[in-house]
Amino acid sequence: MNPPRSPDMTDSPTYSFPTSRCVSDDNLGFLIKQVYHSLTRVLDRETAPLGLTARQWRPIIMLASGKANTPAELARLNDIDTGAMTRTLDRLEAKGLIRRTRSQEDRRVVNIELTELGHEKAAGIPPCIARSLNHHLRGFSKDEATQLQHMLLRMLANGSDGKPLGL
Template structure:
């Protein structure tokens, strides 16, 4: 008689559409979890991006808001904090460091003196211009050996997981 591991049985049932729960407390192992693998991947990815951007003097905490500013995704500290999913205090500290490095400046709005806009300096624009190159280099290294179809499938599956997670958040907010 052939024995099958519980996780293999669940996977077979799920593939047949009979079950949508892939994890069970009875046999859960964090190192087999998709979330654990994604977290490890993000950690390794961030470390590699840090190595690429270190010569530019940008840390992981700094390149994201720099790049968002470069793309025009936020012009105030509050907008940038929302875009980067950071609290206002953490964003202010990051912006203080970027300003001290001469990479951005705070400029009071001429229309509303209460508003302080953020602008990249020439040095900041030059530094942020290197971010896409670093990201592409690291992403391509991580995707080495994948076909175009596999990358698209991976991207679509991750997007589905993200959509499911956002749906869970909305459901929780509505209860």
């Protein structure tokens, strides 16, 4: 999943984050990480009635949406090592939410699919995500939320453009 390409911003002034603020509590990177952790904590609370943790619901929703179907793909998309993903998949399999099958084309590849119960759990995840995001976006106008989304997508595009830093 690649973020959209960043619009050409050559006509706009470019912000340069000052080195002196890199260790401050309002450092943009630190704030983004804090928001991520806050979202994860709230989502953990929201998905608890489904019997899922953040580490468990993410692979389920990715399987349900067709974004991945192997342990390696799931590990890459979740930014965790394959060993940690294998342990997560072991737990999901023990809960009866997934099943592993060998690929018919390449016996070295293990495909993951949701069970019927896994599909039921997957259907309950989007409302949890919406509640968690709405909780964090309280007081934001629709335009502000759209602007935030646009800016985050631009940051992702800038980070994945392959250019050396500082250019």
